[in-house]
Amino acid sequence: MDSIITNQIAPVGTSFLTDVLQGLQSKPKFLSSKYFYDEKGDRIFQQIMDMDEYYLTDAEMEIMEQQSSELARFIAVDNQPFDLIELGAGDATKSIHLLNALLKQQLTFTYFPIDISTHVINDLEENLPKKLPQLKMEGLNGDYFKMLKKAKEISSRRKVVLFMGANIGNMNLTDAEQFCCDLRNELSQNDLLIIGFDLKKNPKQILAAYNDSAGITRSFNLNLLDRINNELDGDFDVSKFDHYASYDPETGACKSYLISLQEQWVNVGDETIHFDANEFIYMEISQKYSLEDVDALAKKSGFNPIHRFFDHQEYFTDAVWKVD
Incomplete structure (x- = not known):
């Protein structure tokens, strides 16, 4: 549920129905979290980020607010021009601090926010230049890797990729390694990846963030389930399902489930x-x-971990990885 999903609003259509039926007809049943975000889901997630239990947003925001100037110095290499590419940019609430720091250091760069949501990109292109008039930017609407390839076609400059908000946490360990390998294959020597990780901590604190009072x-x-009812002619009785969250401190996996409270039949489409x-x-x-997991993931996927930034409670880290 971390902020990857708010930035990956999935389009409605045939793929939604196909994915839902595939998941519900599987054993065990599953639904893709990329479909959490309709208009209502987005509003609810804003409420989640404001919860006392949900520490992630504040932790990374602290890093961006207080350490962006230092992070900008890692990005700057001999004042050479570069492209800053953000995967799942959302409203750029966090990254605007880094953008401002880069502009203050008078670095030459173009910001390429990537998001699957057309609304998000349109909003960024309309409003971000008002806040940062000096900023050169070009929004890219679509899949992460397709748009990353497009950014490379637009410009051959050195790339600095942002993947923030513990987005990587919305993948299991195998998928995360594959994602990072694929990302590494799109980058060149001296390119950087700045990637956010939620760190292991007291299990009760982690579980509370996903099972709030x-x-x-x-x-x-x-x-x-409501979205499926509204958009796919479903007839889920939401009162017959309940939410269950679990956290395994050994593996670091925090998982969420919906539990059927009785035997029942549900129609979706036909x-x-x-x-x-x-x-x-x-x-x-x-x-x-x-932290050992973070460094191991970097090395397995072909990156060299060169620095980490922490909030003051060390709940979260934004790691800087380099392509050697």
């Missing part, structure tokens, strides 16, 4: 899906990392 996360997960009592739908993972 007010039930906001519960409503966030159940909203996907298909009927059977649920046993207590059967689960796997919804998402929020993977947590140790």
Whole structure:
């Protein structure tokens, strides 16, 4: 559920129905977390980020607010021009601090925010230049890797890629390694990746962030069933499902499920899906990392870890990886 998903609003259409039916007809059942974000889901996630239990947003924001100038110095290499590419840019609330620091150091760069949401890119292109008039930017609307290739076609300058918000945590460890390998294959010598990780900590604190006392996360997960009802002719009775979250401190995997409270049948499109009592739908993972895990992932995927930035409580790290 971390901020990757707010920046990866999935388009409605045939793929939505296909993905939902594939997941619900699988054993065990699953739904893709990329579909959490309709208009209502986005509003609920804003509430999640304001929760006392949800520490992630404040932790990374602290890093960006207080250490962007130092981070900018890592990015600057002999004052050579470069491209700053942000995967899943969202509203750039965090990255605007880095953009401002880079401009203050009078570095020559172009900002390429990438997001699957057309609305997000249009909003950035309209509003970010008002806040940072000196900024050169070009929004790219689409899939991460397709748009990264497009940015390389537009410019051959050195690349600095931002992948923030613990986005990597929305993948299991195998998928995260593959993602980083694929990203490394798109980059060249001396390019940088700045990537955010939520760190392993007290298990109770982590679990509370995904199982809050007010039930906001519960409503966030159940909203996907409402979205299926509204957009795919589903007839889920949301009251017959409940949210369950778990955290394994050994593996660092925090997982969320929806549990069927009784045996039931649900129609989606032209298909009927059977649920046993207590059967689960796997919804998402929020993977947590140790510092050793972070460095190991960098090296396995072909990067050289060169620095880490922490919030003052060391809940979170933005790691700087280099392509040698």
